[in-house]
Amino acid sequence: xxxxxxxxxxxxxxxxxxxxxxLRSLTRRMAAVPKDGDVVALLGEIDTDLAAVEQALAGIxxxxxxxxxxxxxxLSHVGVVTYDAFGNIAGQMSRSIAVVDQHGDGVVISVLxxxxxxxxxxxxxxxxxxxxxxxxxxxQAVEKAxxx
Numbered sequence: 001x002x003x004x005x006x007x008x009x010x011x012x013x014x015x016x017x018x019x020x021x022x023l024r025s026l027t028r029r030m031a032a033v034p035k036d037g038d039v040v041a042l043l044g045e046i047d048t049d050l051a052a053v054e055q056a057l058a059g060i061x062x063x064x065x066x067x068x069x070x071x072x073x074x075l076s077h078v079g080v081v082t083y084d085a086f087g088n089i090a091g092q093m094s095r096s097i098a099v100v101d102q103h104g105d106g107v108v109i110s111v112l113x114x115x116x117x118x119x120x121x122x123x124x125x126x127x128x129x130x131x132x133x134x135x136x137x138x139x140q141a142v143e144k145a146x147x148x
Contacts, residue, residue: 072101072102072103073101073103073105074101075100075106075107076101076102077098077099077100077101077102077106077145077146077148078097078098078099078148079097079098079140079142079143079144079145079146079147079148080096080097080098080141080144081095081096081137081138081140081141081144082094082095083095083096083137085112085113085114085119085137086113086114086115089113089114093113094110094111094112094137095110095111096108096109096110096135096137096140096141097109097110097141098125098138098141098144098145099145100125100128100142100145100146103127104125104126104127104128104129104142104146105126105127106124106145107123107124107125108121108122108123108125108130108134108138108141108142109121110122110123110135110137110138123138125142128142128143128146130142
């Protein structure tokens, strides 16, 4: 008889655990239902919120398209060449910096550093070529920029 009582007790404990797990799951699901029980009103609020989100997305879409169209024109490619412009100072202090878009349009800025003077030049770049003649270092800077 004790074996039957032990088996019955184990069965009762197992049933209690299963029922407790089911109760916890049901409680979680019931938490999603509004306290007043008006599920239809809740669905109406969700629909209104969804419509507002859709309207906001509709307003953002043209802006995203505009930005996507402008990306190819962004000055996003940079190339830097370091050199000794005058040969009379060590350290390669002169620089040519090309900043261009993906079509090769932009600008090259050169700073030529000498012992007694510093010169600054800016030249327009169109389709990877200077609007005026580029020095070899400036052309190299453009090529470096477009290689990235």
